Amino acid sequence: MPEGFSSNRRCRYRTRIGLALAVAATCLSGPPLAGAAPAVTLPPRHAGFDYQITAPYAPPPGVTVVSRDHGATPAPGLYNLCYVNGFQVQEGAEAEWPADLLLRDGTGAVVYDEVWNEALLDIRTADQRTRIADRVGGWIEECARKGFDAVEIDNYDSYSRSRDLLSTDQAVTFIALLARRAHDRGLAIGQKNAAELVDRRTAAGLDFAVAEECGDTEECGVYATAFDNHVIDIEYTAAGLAAACAGYGTTMSIVLRDVEVSTPQDPGYVRKTC
Numbered sequence: 609m610p611e612g613f614s615s616n617r618r619c620r621y622r623t624r625i626g627l628a629l630a631v632a633a634t635c636l637s638g639p640p641l642a643g644a645a646p647a648v649t650l651p652p653r654h655a656g657f658d659y660q661i662t663a664p665y666a667p668p669p670g671v672t673v674v675s676r677d678h679g680a681t682p683a684p685g686l687y688n689l690c691y692v693n694g695f696q697v698q699e700g701a702e703a704e705w706p707a708d709l710l711l712r713d714g715t716g717a718v719v720y721d722e723v724w725n726e727a728l729l730d731i732r733t734a735d736q737r738t739r740i741a742d743r744v745g746g747w748i749e750e751c752a753r754k755g756f757d758a759v760e761i762d763n764y765d766s767y768s769r770s771r772d773l774l775s776t777d778q779a780v781t782f783i784a785l786l787a788r789r790a791h792d793r794g795l796a797i798g799q800k801n802a803a804e805l806v807d808r809r810t811a812a813g814l815d816f817a818v819a820e821e822c823g824d825t826e827e828c829g830v831y832a833t834a835f836d837n838h839v840i841d842i843e844y845t846a847a848g849l850a851a852a853c854a855g856y857g858t859t860m861s862i863v864l865r866d867v868e869v870s871t872p873q874d875p876g877y878v879r880k881t882c
Contacts, residue, residue, distance in 0.1 A: 646794035649757060650816050651687055653837045657861040661691040662869045675760060678747045682755050690751030694744045694786055695763035696726040709740055711773060721769050728766050731782040741785040752793035759790050760818045765802040776805060780812045787813030803827040806834035823852030832856060853882035
């Protein structure tokens with residue numbers, strides 16, 4: 609799947625003008641101690657949100673939070689999430705990774721996310737996790753250099769597509785490495801999906817949630833409770849949007865997008881809110 613597409617629909621400490629009041633209440637406590645990581649700022653609750661991970665475009669009126677691919681530039685004056693595919697390999701990019709970092713089954717064949725044709729990364733050992741984190745961490749640092757405010761690491765739930773080769777413990781341990789890289793650069797980090805892991809958010813070092821289709825799956829409340837409504841939800845069906853808006857339309861950030869996350873110039877472009 610092309611760089612910038614969401615891989616799980618199956619997808620610095622900086623307060624900007626215009627967001628100062630909105631984010632002030634969500635900043636984590638106090639100035640950093642000497643030698644400590646800088647403080648991070650969470651996305652404001654119930655903010656106008658747009659999902660632009662395929663290609664950037666001018667945010668619609670009322671939008672104050674945007675998610676864009678790590679290869680893109682942040683939207684000026686807004687709170688920007690940086691999309692990183694951290695647990696899987698972009699379609700066709702297997703050769704860019706060492707062979708032993710691609711998850712393989714008992715026959716030696718690479719294990720794929722069959723929906724998006726993405727090879728899964730092998731996070732089973734500490735050495736592999738460290739080496740993968742070094743590369744993904746480079747993208748996270750790129751996000752910080754560009755001025756993004758937070759990162760969303762996609763495919764946290766790759767274990768669910770691993771033919772039981774990966775475990776939830778390995779996923780939590782690995783994303784904790786990425787959380788440290790993000791926090792060291794002053795970036796908040798979001799939990800992407802994996803509602804069954806919200807009770808491990810502290811161990812994983814996660815600050816907020818980006819959920820896909822929690823209206824459809826009736827999981828919005830799980831994220832809302834765990835992350836105190838610091839939740840961004842992307843729905844892909846009208847029924848999902850209706851369900852999310854009915855329960856959480858005044859507390860969470862909710863948007864309906866087309867599955868391909870296209871741009872306004874594309875005929876299949878869809879974007880609606882509560």
